[in-house]
Amino acid sequence: MKTNGKWQTMPLLRVVLFLMMGMLLSGYLSIFIDIQICFAICCLFFLLTLLFHRKKIGQSVMLSMTIILFGILRMGIVSNHGDAPYQETENTVSSDCSRNISHLRKQLLATYERYDFNMEEKALINAITLGDKSLLNKDIRKPFSISGSSHILALSGLHTGIVFALFYLFFRMVFCFIRNYLFRQCLIVLYTLPAIWFFAMLTGSSPSVIRATVMLTVFSLARLLSRDGISLNVLAFTAILMLLITPTDLYDIGFQLSFLAVFSIVVIYKDVVNIFQNIRNPLIRWMWQMFMVSTAAQLGTAPLAAYYFHQFSLMYFLSNLVIIPCVTMLLYFSLLFQILIFCPALQSFIALMIKYNLMVIQEYNAWCASLPHPVVNGIHWSLPQLLAVYGLLITLYLIIRIFYGRWSSFREYYMIDDLSTNQ
Numbered sequence: 001m002k003t004n005g006k007w008q009t010m011p012l013l014r015v016v017l018f019l020m021m022g023m024l025l026s027g028y029l030s031i032f033i034d035i036q037i038c039f040a041i042c043c044l045f046f047l048l049t050l051l052f053h054r055k056k057i058g059q060s061v062m063l064s065m066t067i068i069l070f071g072i073l074r075m076g077i078v079s080n081h082g083d084a085p086y087q088e089t090e091n092t093v094s095s096d097c098s099r100n101i102s103h104l105r106k107q108l109l110a111t112y113e114r115y116d117f118n119m120e121e122k123a124l125i126n127a128i129t130l131g132d133k134s135l136l137n138k139d140i141r142k143p144f145s146i147s148g149s150s151h152i153l154a155l156s157g158l159h160t161g162i163v164f165a166l167f168y169l170f171f172r173m174v175f176c177f178i179r180n181y182l183f184r185q186c187l188i189v190l191y192t193l194p195a196i197w198f199f200a201m202l203t204g205s206s207p208s209v210i211r212a213t214v215m216l217t218v219f220s221l222a223r224l225l226s227r228d229g230i231s232l233n234v235l236a237f238t239a240i241l242m243l244l245i246t247p248t249d250l251y252d253i254g255f256q257l258s259f260l261a262v263f264s265i266v267v268i269y270k271d272v273v274n275i276f277q278n279i280r281n282p283l284i285r286w287m288w289q290m291f292m293v294s295t296a297a298q299l300g301t302a303p304l305a306a307y308y309f310h311q312f313s314l315m316y317f318l319s320n321l322v323i324i325p326c327v328t329m330l331l332y333f334s335l336l337f338q339i340l341i342f343c344p345a346l347q348s349f350i351a352l353m354i355k356y357n358l359m360v361i362q363e364y365n366a367w368c369a370s371l372p373h374p375v376v377n378g379i380h381w382s383l384p385q386l387l388a389v390y391g392l393l394i395t396l397y398l399i400i401r402i403f404y405g406r407w408s409s410f411r412e413y414y415m416i417d418d419l420s421t422n423q
Helices: 006-029 035-051 056-081 095-114 119-130 138-147 157-174 181-202 207-226 232-245 247-251 253-276 282-309 316-342 344-370 383-422
Strands: 311-313 375-377
Touching (some): 006 247, 056 247, 095 119, 095 181, 095 316, 119 138, 119 316, 119 344, 138 311, 157 253, 247 253, 282 316, 316 344
């Protein structure tokens, strides 16, 4: 599963693209093609794939048709049986376990009642840390929507990733005495994955959190097996797995945005962040990396978000540059706050840190929302216009990458030439 070259990631990308194509075509062809007929045709194309094993082009065409037909078949089965994309917590776990987790969640939320948090602070901390949005109202949501940071109010891949990183670093320190790298990584993953799945159930098992948890699970296992980082190959495998389990996710906005964000980060981040790889100041380097992660995710999701929500926040980059680190610290402080329940003195100090963190988030977000022309409204794109925008972005990315590659080669050539001359 090791992916040293980008061309090696293309097979799974083609699989997920053909699978999506079949699922999209299912809505138009289900009226004309019966499921049994579709299954028979799918089996026929699969047999033809095996027969064309000596002809790569023919085998590739037959395999592509098989995947498309399988996508049509899978979506058709869901449409006929009315499978729900996600069930509530009571349907995914046993009722006893569900009641215990719900009771624990209420106890954790009640701990904040003992300290002097106002209503807005309670609403923010409940939503950001445990996914309870019952106290959020329009007045609280509006500034975050204007500044482009409303995604922090709903538990998503951002929050799950922060909690995953915290558990991963904690267990990494716990098992640091183990010298065998592979055994140490196995223990870290073995303890981190149950912890992140417990967090997903504790926060209500929302679709966005489950998606992020599944993605992090696949990424962790892939890294454990191949010692490779997040790649397009792993992302494509995650998408295939989730679409096979719940095909209706293909039409879910959260599914589309989350995978586009990760896809953009994987494709853009590694190429662009290395432009200033010689930065020695750790703070400036961290800020540059944070900015590039936000920029990459925004470039991938902004057109789709504008297509669905008919607006685009111009303050997204500015607001998330400060708010995302503050949300990270808020999640860390909230975990310490719950752990130190038997030490009221330290818990009071952590409560003050949480209050100060919330104040920074509120004040900075209000400042970003108060800047002139923070939002572009009235965006009503058609589907062809959305595809044209993505085509333009892809073209610009390829042009920049080609010119940067030539500039790097040119610079490297003259540096080597200067060195040989000096010698």
